[in-house]
Amino acid sequence: MLEVRGLTKSFGPRRVLDDVDLDIGAGEIVALVGENGAGKSTLVKCIAGMLTPDRGTSTVSDNGRLSVVWQDLALCDNLDAVANIFLGVERGRLVLDDAGMRRETQRMLTSLGLRVGDLSVPVGLLSGGQRQMVAVARSLMTGANVLLFDEPTAALGVAETAVLEQLLRRLRIAGIAVLMVSHRIEQVFALADRIAIMRHGQIISVVSPLEVHPDDVVAIMAGAKTESTARRQLSQLRSLVDQLAEVEPSASLPLILTSLSRSLSTPTLGLWIVARTGSGHGTSALVLTADVGLDDDRRSRMREVPIGAAGGVIGASALGGVTVATDALDDPFIAGVSASAWAVPVIGPQGVLAVIAGFGDRHGHPGEAQLELVELHANLATVAIEREAMLDELTRRNHLLESLRGLLDRLAGPEPASGLSAALLPLRVATGAETLALLEIVDGELRERAVTTIHRRVLDIDEFAAARRLSTLPIASTHRAQMIDDCVAGISIAAGDDRVLLFARWTAPQQISAEALDLLEDASRSLALAIERQVVEHARQETQTLRRANSMQREFLHRLSHELRTPLTAIRGFADSLRHTDVDWDDAFHDLFLERISTESARMGRLVADLLDSSAIETGQLRLQMDWCDLSLVIDEAITVVSGAAEHVHADVDQPFPAVWADHDRIEQILVNVIENSLRHGAPPITVRAAVDTTADAVVISIVDDGPGFSDSIGDRAFEPHHRASDSPGAGLGLTIARGLALAHGGSLERAPEIAPSAMVLRLPIEPPAAAEPFELDCEVQDG
Numbered sequence: 001m002l003e004v005r006g007l008t009k010s011f012g013p014r015r016v017l018d019d020v021d022l023d024i025g026a027g028e029i030v031a032l033v034g035e036n037g038a039g040k041s042t043l044v045k046c047i048a049g050m051l052t053p054d055r056g057t058s059t060v061s062d063n064g065r066l067s068v069v070w071q072d073l074a075l076c077d078n079l080d081a082v083a084n085i086f087l088g089v090e091r092g093r094l095v096l097d098d099a100g101m102r103r104e105t106q107r108m109l110t111s112l113g114l115r116v117g118d119l120s121v122p123v124g125l126l127s128g129g130q131r132q133m134v135a136v137a138r139s140l141m142t143g144a145n146v147l148l149f150d151e152p153t154a155a156l157g158v159a160e161t162a163v164l165e166q167l168l169r170r171l172r173i174a175g176i177a178v179l180m181v182s183h184r185i186e187q188v189f190a191l192a193d194r195i196a197i198m199r200h201g202q203i204i205s206v207v208s209p210l211e212v213h214p215d216d217v218v219a220i221m222a223g224a225k226t227e228s229t230a231r232r233q234l235s236q237l238r239s240l241v242d243q244l245a246e247v248e249p250s251a252s253l254p255l256i257l258t259s260l261s262r263s264l265s266t267p268t269l270g271l272w273i274v275a276r277t278g279s280g281h282g283t284s285a286l287v288l289t290a291d292v293g294l295d296d297d298r299r300s301r302m303r304e305v306p307i308g309a310a311g312g313v314i315g316a317s318a319l320g321g322v323t324v325a326t327d328a329l330d331d332p333f334i335a336g337v338s339a340s341a342w343a344v345p346v347i348g349p350q351g352v353l354a355v356i357a358g359f360g361d362r363h364g365h366p367g368e369a370q371l372e373l374v375e376l377h378a379n380l381a382t383v384a385i386e387r388e389a390m391l392d393e394l395t396r397r398n399h400l401l402e403s404l405r406g407l408l409d410r411l412a413g414p415e416p417a418s419g420l421s422a423a424l425l426p427l428r429v430a431t432g433a434e435t436l437a438l439l440e441i442v443d444g445e446l447r448e449r450a451v452t453t454i455h456r457r458v459l460d461i462d463e464f465a466a467a468r469r470l471s472t473l474p475i476a477s478t479h480r481a482q483m484i485d486d487c488v489a490g491i492s493i494a495a496g497d498d499r500v501l502l503f504a505r506w507t508a509p510q511q512i513s514a515e516a517l518d519l520l521e522d523a524s525r526s527l528a529l530a531i532e533r534q535v536v537e538h539a540r541q542e543t544q545t546l547r548r549a550n551s552m553q554r555e556f557l558h559r560l561s562h563e564l565r566t567p568l569t570a571i572r573g574f575a576d577s578l579r580h581t582d583v584d585w586d587d588a589f590h591d592l593f594l595e596r597i598s599t600e601s602a603r604m605g606r607l608v609a610d611l612l613d614s615s616a617i618e619t620g621q622l623r624l625q626m627d628w629c630d631l632s633l634v635i636d637e638a639i640t641v642v643s644g645a646a647e648h649v650h651a652d653v654d655q656p657f658p659a660v661w662a663d664h665d666r667i668e669q670i671l672v673n674v675i676e677n678s679l680r681h682g683a684p685p686i687t688v689r690a691a692v693d694t695t696a697d698a699v700v701i702s703i704v705d706d707g708p709g710f711s712d713s714i715g716d717r718a719f720e721p722h723h724r725a726s727d728s729p730g731a732g733l734g735l736t737i738a739r740g741l742a743l744a745h746g747g748s749l750e751r752a753p754e755i756a757p758s759a760m761v762l763r764l765p766i767e768p769p770a771a772a773e774p775f776e777l778d779c780e781v782q783d784g
Contacts, residue, residue, distance in 0.1 A: 001026045001064060001177040002146045007046050007056035016042045017053065018201040022179075024146070029168060029178045031188040034198030035221055040181050043198070044068065044148050047179070066146040067139035071154055073131055075138075077124030081105065081116050084123055085138045108137055112170060114163075129160025136167060147171065149180045153187065165191060169339070169361065185214045189265055190361050197221055210367065213265055234568055236263055237376065244380065245554065249391050252384035253290040260356070260377040261292040264370055268293035268338070268359040271381065272305055272314055274352055286311065286318055286355060317343035317355045323375075325365040334359060342366055346378045346385065349616075349623060353385050387550065394546040424452040427523050428504075431516040435463055435505040438527065441471055449500065459503075463488075467503045481517045489517060491524045500531060570600040613669075613733070617740035624666060624744055626768065628659040631667070631699060635688055638671035645675055648684035654691045660699055661768040666741045670749065673734040674703050674760050682707030682758050693763070698747070701762040702755060709757030719749075 002024040009017040016039050024030045032040050045051040047058045048068045060066050075084050082098070082105045102119060109116055114133040117126065123134055132152065139147055149168075153161040168191055171178055182188055188195055189209045197205045197220050205220055240259045244252055253271055261269050272286035286305040288294075294302070305311040307318045312334065317324045325342035326334075334341045338359040346354035356378055358366070366374070428436035437451040437459060446467055451458060459467065470482070470490040481489045486509040491502045502524050506512050574593040578585065585593070616622045632653045639645045660667075671688070678686050682705030690701045710718050719739045735749075742749040745764055752759040 001028075001062070002047070002058070002060055002066070002179065004043075004047060004058045005056055007043065007053045007058060009042055009046055009051060009053045016201050017046065020056070020201075020203055022196060022203060022206075024177045024179055026145070026177055027172050027175045028193050029172050029180060029191055031192035031195045032179060032181045032198065033183070033185070033188060033195060033217065033221060038198040038221075039201040040198055041150065042201075044150055044179070044181060048148060060146050064145045065143050066148070067142050067144035068148040068150065069132075069135045069139055069152060071151040073135040075123050075131060075135060078122055080122055081119045081126070081134045081137075084134055085141050087138070104141075105137065108140065109133070112137070112140075112167060114167065127160065128155050129157070129163055132156065132160070132164055133167070145175070146177045147179070149178065149182075151181055151183070153182070153184065161187075165361075185217060186267070188217075189214055190267070193362060199223060209265065209362075210370070234571065238568055240377075240380065244384065249384065249388040252388065253381060256377050256381050256384060257290050257292050257356070260374065263373055263377075264358065264366070266358045266360065269356065270294055270302065270359075271346075271354055271356050272302075272318075273354040273385065274307070274318060275304075286314060289354070313341045313343045314355050314357050317345050317357070318352050321345045321347060321352050323371060327365075340365065342371075342374075344371065344374045344378050346381045348382045348386055353382060356381065390546050390550050394543060394550065424450055427519070428452050431504060431519055432506065432511050432513075433504040433516070434507050435459065435503070437463075437467070437501075437503045439467055439471075439501045439503060441499045441501070446471060446501070463503070463505055466490075466505070467501060470501050470503060471499075481520050487512070489520065491520060493524050493528045500528070502527060568604070571597050571604075574600075613737045613740075617737065617744070622740070622744055624663040626661055626663055629662045629664045629667060630657075631660050631690055631701070632657055634664060634668050635671060635690060635701070638668045638675060639688070641668070641672050642675050642679065644679060645686075648679065649675060649686045649688060652687060652689040657690065658692060658699070658766055660764055660766050662745055662764060663741075667745070667764070670738045670741050670762060671701070671703075673738040674749070674762070677734055678703055678705040678707070678758065678760075682709075692766075696763075697767060698763050698765050701764075702752065702759055703762075704756045704759045707758045709753065709759070710751065718751075 002022075004020060004022040007017050007020040008015070020039075020043060022030070032043070034040050042051065046053045046056075048066065076087065079087070082102050085105050085108075086101045105119060112133075114137065116130050116133050116137075123131055126134070136147075152168075153164055156164060165187070168178060168180070172193075180188075180192070192209055195207050195209060195212075195217060196203050197207070197217060199221065207217070236259060240256065243255060247255060257269050257271055261267065270291040271289050273289045275285050275287045284307070286307060288299065288303050288305075291299060302314075305314045308315050309319075311318070313324045313326050323342070323344045325340070327340045339362055340360040341357060342365060343355050343357040345352045346356060356374060358374075424436050424438065435451070435453040438449040439446050440449050441447075446464070448458065453459075466484045466488045467490070470484055470488075470492060481491050483489050487506045489504050489512065493500055493502065502520065504516075504520055574597050577583075578590065578593050613622075632651075635651050635653060639649045639651060642649070675686065675688070684705065686703065686705040688701065688703050690699060692698075693700050719735050739749045742762055742764070746769070747762065747764040749760065749762050752761040755761070
């Protein structure tokens with residue numbers, strides 16, 4: 001649409017423009033940025049024809065027309081809006097068609113969504129935003145399809161700036177090519193499809209706002225060297241992980257979202273957590289939990305988003321558990337307020353936990369690298385959500401313990417060693433009752449908890465009917481006995497969350513004494529405390545479990561931060577070496593440093609994967625996808641995956657070989673870890689032999705190399721976490737994870753020095769457990 005080729009302009013000895021090239025297509029907004037004196041205004045004046053360049057051309061293709069909206073607007077303040085818009089292009093030859101021009105002005109303003117107010121008022125009395133609208137309408141009235149804007153929002157307020165930005169987006173949709181000069185970097189990133197950066201009269205770079213950070217643009221404008229994007233993202237991730245290990249759980253999600261917004265230069269983000277139904281068997285909606293940049297209107301509209309198609313891009317991502325991006329105008333949550341949106345699911349062990357979504361003012365989708373960055377933050381959000389859920393449960397249990405502590409303090413004497421049944425026996429004897437029982441009400445049904453009788457161990461039909469009548473009576477807060485009939489008394493008591501009935505039956509009414517009833521009432525208090533003590537003990541055990549889980553989460557974050565420091569330090573070192581201007585690295589060193597950076601990045605990915613697997617095993621959250629597997633194929637795939645294994649590793653599999661009930665990917669992971677260990681610490685050749693142990697209905701896979709194996713001082717400690725050789729580059733988790741995965745399959749991974757000093761033997765059962773179907777297995781690593 002607009003083509004600028006070789007524009008050069010000098011004022012005396014000073015060259016203001018130096019061989020400038022620029023292209024702007026139809027329906028494209030290009031922002032022109034640079035420091036004061038960079039040549040922006042001179043370039044606009046040359047393109048507009050107000051200055052004649054020394055050389056070069058500026059052309060509008062397809063017989064298009066060009067118009068400029070200057071910063072000072074160049075309006076006639078004493079004329080009204082209609083007169084200014086039609087100035088120089090008045091309709092009619094002898095008589096001006098005022099009514100027609102007014103109708104045409106109103107039509108144009110309406111089509112652009114502009115509000116100027118009273119068209120008969122002199123423009124000198126209009127607001128800055130209204131004057132800007134008149135200037136834009138005047139440019140469009142000329143039929144221009146290329147518009148140049150010189151600092152269009154410099155003199156506008158916040159509301160007027162928002163109106164103009166909406167206008168620019170409509171112009172882009174209408175196919176108008178726009179060149180916008182602006183000093184406001186945040187506005188440039190919100191509007192522009194491309195950014196042309198000027199310095200010393202030259203366009204030194206043209207970049208996409210989807211691919212660079214605002215700090216990079218500012219640095220290029222100032223002539224400073226930009227920091228590596230990869231290095232900056234790694235630094236931000238490391239800082240985020242460190243902060244998450246220290247902040248309160250409730251602050252984790254806003255912190256993650258803020259970091260992601262800064263990393264992506266995306267000003268509008270939100271995180272919606274899946275809300276479970278009361279029954280706990282389904283999901284009903286996504287609830288907005290944290291956001292960055294959402295205005296009050298959108299926050300209100302998007303507070304609850306339905307799961308599925310009705311929830312637009314957010315609901316679709318939650319339903320399918322996949323990343324979704326759209327420019328669709330029929331999305332109920334982005335239509336009219338955003339040009340594009342994307343959503344990435346936050347997935348935990350039980351499925352989709354939440355959705356992170358971003359909204360843009362330009363059409364287009366995030367790149368692959370950016371989506372990977374979102375997924376990394378989504379993984380951190382998974383840890384944060386699960387940690388907060390665990391801490392909420394811990395808090396709830398602690399409140400329960402605190403509320404019960406006072407009652408436990410009143411319980412004098414040691415806890416009965418023989419349980420409730422043993423405690424009821426002397427009580428029955430002391431009261432002279434024939435039958436004494438504790439019953440609990442569960443889902444409206446009576447269940448015997450403890451019973452003692454003279455001749456029987458259970459209640460008879462009449463006694464059970466009397467107990468049912470007792471269950472319908474209100475709870476007596478004063479622990480007073482209630483007579484059900486002449487021979488039956490009872491007390492309905494609340495013990496924690498349970499409702500328990502203390503039931504007593506005598507053979508004859510005269511056997512019931514006031515002392516017996518008083519004893520029952522006193523005993524009901526002690527029994528209630530004993531039952532509550534059981535509840536408290538159970539809650540205490542659950543609290544300890546939650547505390548251990550929380551401690552393991554903190555340890556995982558600490559380990560993740562610690563293990564990432566080594567590759568991050570290496571990456572930063574090589575990157576700093578490349579950035580040194582005082583050393584002229586040749587291509588060989590340059591390629592070497594980049595290769596090292598790539599290697600350390602891959603290593604960091606493996607470290608994160610190993611740490612996640614190790615954490616899943618330690619917390620008992622490892623999930624296996626069991627099916628029938630061809631182990632010969634699994635062995636071949638494992639050898640193919642390991643770098644350098646093809647020429648040093650040989651597979652020897654008995655034929656025919658039975659299918660095995662296992663998780664294909666996890667068995668491959670076991671073999672890869674063990675083969676890599678043999679390649680790193682052993683000596684080729686390496687043989688992977690698979691045979692069937694018919695006596696144990698199992699398969700036996702041995703991995704043997706010609707190395708010396710583990711020393712006696714190491715032994716089975718090689719399977720312990722973080723135990724590694726001093727020159728090993730990993731996290732010391734390979735064999736730990738391999739053994740944990742073997743145990744999860746009901747198998748084993750052991751050293752076999754009787755075969756060879758370096759031999760490892762993997763045993764796996766062939767058949768699934770009795771009556772088993774494909775399932776997900778929780779397991780823990782056992783000490784080797």
